[in-house]
Amino acid sequence: MSNPLHMSLAEARDALAAKKVSSVELTEAHLKAIDTLNPALNAYVHHTPEIARAQAKASDEKRAKGTVGLLEGLPIGVKDLFCTKGVNSQAASKILTNFKPEYESTVTTKLFAEGAVMLGKTNMDEFAMGSANITSHYGNVINPWKSKTAPEKQLVPGGSSGGSSAAVAARLGYMATGTDTGGSIRQPAAFTGIVGIKPTYGRVSRWGIIAFASSLDQAGPMTRTVRDAAIALQAMSGHDPKDSTSAKLAVPNFEAILGQSVKGLKVGIPKEYKIDGIRADIIAEWEKGEAMLKAAGAEIVPISLPHTKYALPTYYVIAPAECSSNLARYDGVRFGLRVMDDGDNLNDMYEKTRAAGFGAEVKRRILIGTYVLSAGYYDAYYKKAQRVRALIAQDFKDAFTKCDVILTPTAPSDAFAIGDNQDDPIAMYLNDAFTIPASLAGLPGIAIPTGLSAAGLPLGLQLIGRMFDEETVFKAAHVIEQAASFNHVPEGY
Amino acid sequence: MALTDKEMLHVAKLARIRLTADEVGHYAREINGILKWIEQLGEVKTDGVAALSSISDQILPWREDKVTDGNIQEQVLKNATGAEYGCFTVPKVIE
Numbered sequence: 115m116s117n118p119l120h121m122s123l124a125e126a127r128d129a130l131a132a133k134k135v136s137s138v139e140l141t142e143a144h145l146k147a148i149d150t151l152n153p154a155l156n157a158y159v160h161h162t163p164e165i166a167r168a169q170a171k172a173s174d175e176k177r178a179k180g181t182v183g184l185l186e187g188l189p190i191g192v193k194d195l196f197c198t199k200g201v202n203s204q205a206a207s208k209i210l211t212n213f214k215p216e217y218e219s220t221v222t223t224k225l226f227a228e229g230a231v232m233l234g235k236t237n238m239d240e241f242a243m244g245s246a247n248i249t250s251h252y253g254n255v256i257n258p259w260k261s262k263t264a265p266e267k268q269l270v271p272g273g274s275s276g277g278s279s280a281a282v283a284a285r286l287g288y289m290a291t292g293t294d295t296g297g298s299i300r301q302p303a304a305f306t307g308i309v310g311i312k313p314t315y316g317r318v319s320r321w322g323i324i325a326f327a328s329s330l331d332q333a334g335p336m337t338r339t340v341r342d343a344a345i346a347l348q349a350m351s352g353h354d355p356k357d358s359t360s361a362k363l364a365v366p367n368f369e370a371i372l373g374q375s376v377k378g379l380k381v382g383i384p385k386e387y388k389i390d391g392i393r394a395d396i397i398a399e400w401e402k403g404e405a406m407l408k409a410a411g412a413e414i415v416p417i418s419l420p421h422t423k424y425a426l427p428t429y430y431v432i433a434p435a436e437c438s439s440n441l442a443r444y445d446g447v448r449f450g451l452r453v454m455d456d457g458d459n460l461n462d463m464y465e466k467t468r469a470a471g472f473g474a475e476v477k478r479r480i481l482i483g484t485y486v487l488s489a490g491y492y493d494a495y496y497k498k499a500q501r502v503r504a505l506i507a508q509d510f511k512d513a514f515t516k517c518d519v520i521l522t523p524t525a526p527s528d529a530f531a532i533g534d535n536q537d538d539p540i541a542m543y544l545n546d547a548f549t550i551p552a553s554l555a556g557l558p559g560i561a562i563p564t565g566l567s568a569a570g571l572p573l574g575l576q577l578i579g580r581m582f583d584e585e586t587v588f589k590a591a592h593v594i595e596q597a598a599s600f601n602h603v604p605e606g607y
Numbered sequence: 608m609a610l611t612d613k614e615m616l617h618v619a620k621l622a623r624i625r626l627t628a629d630e631v632g633h634y635a636r637e638i639n640g641i642l643k644w645i646e647q648l649g650e651v652k653t654d655g656v657a658a659l660s661s662i663s664d665q666i667l668p669w670r671e672d673k674v675t676d677g678n679i680q681e682q683v684l685k686n687a688t689g690a691e692y693g694c695f696t697v698p699k700v701i702e
Binding site for chain 1: 623624625626634637641645647648653656657659660665668670679682685686688695697699700
């Protein structure tokens, strides 16, 4: 049998079904690889080998009795943002030091019910705020990919789900959970040459996921193939009475859609995404994707999303506003860090705890959010941004009268080095220029790797679909994946 | 609408984050840069556009008003730095 680490999630599933391998064997192989490779990557930050071994053993016993879940016996990573019972869940923040939830998030509950085996918790940007995984209290995550032109440089894995993207790219898990508020699944997937889907807002329950910006946050899977993403998303999805924004919709069999023809499918190309100064290789990759879909029988349609350039500033009002309100709960009283000196009053304790517990990026966003929600500025900033958000959502509604799916680049560059884009917050925010509009509109978006840059680093494309139409997104993504046959792996992994 | 150091300090107080004098100046400068960039939203005509607070089309669900969870005092207090007599402890509030 081939190296179990080199199989895709679907291949491992099939090998388990054919009794060629056991979950215990797959799990041990992954745990061993994590021990060897993780120190250089810092992708996993809380290791749970005891849980993994117990789950793997239970899974093999379950299989012997004939019960098999969608992810039966498959080792995965879980982003530190998901609350996992009895296991550190800190959103990569000092303020949640040693926080061990007494409950299990809906997503992890579902994954475990489907037989998944948890290898550990993955690193991320603090409270999911960042695009490079350089704001984590646990330290930076290192991208397993190296630039051919500057191999001595350590590259970022994207963010905020950078531990998950690095782990899956380095084959330290068949899948890892991610969350995406403005691009935090798709951009790290693009930077590490893997697949990541942010489903429609409401498809996956947010219950038990530490909140950043509640009107935008969605969880989704990060995997090495489109098929794996389809299987994993199906396991994660579904209505949950504990999340009032969770959609009461049946979950389709996403895997069943793969391989269906895209003949006659209308693929929209938004002219506004050809932003000033966009790199030539990003445009070339985009045109390649267009040609692949066209060759498969799809029809290419030029479309316009006129408010695209306002999506980023809109996001940087709405997300900080919601974050300032969500993060008000970290006050040193009920959980996590408490900092106070003798004679301090309650306010001193709040202020000192939050000063010591939050990192610089989180503080900056809380302060912006507090400002745009404060008396006198609420209408000028927050209300205004909510109105522009309505126009951005309307742009997509109009576009989807002319096309069925939208094709764009995922990120404006390949992975950059740690330290780049760090002096200017706006330069860092621009990383999410192509992913944020779909987030504001609540639409599903998938990132697929398609090729390598001149530096030998992954480049990819994004497909955006209608509300709750992940099926079309998966169908078109599968066609691109087959045509691109991206089978590069980072050297040494 | 440039943010002064005094306003920055006020915002930090509202957010319950203690800042040093250096940090006040640093964040004020950084946030002013970001706010200036955000002000391009002023170019967009939004007269008559309703503010969008949720992208979800569905109406918030209702359920019967009955207790569905509880009696978990121990679990609720388990992660607190200070817990005594079944309560969270905080510094004295009333002098």
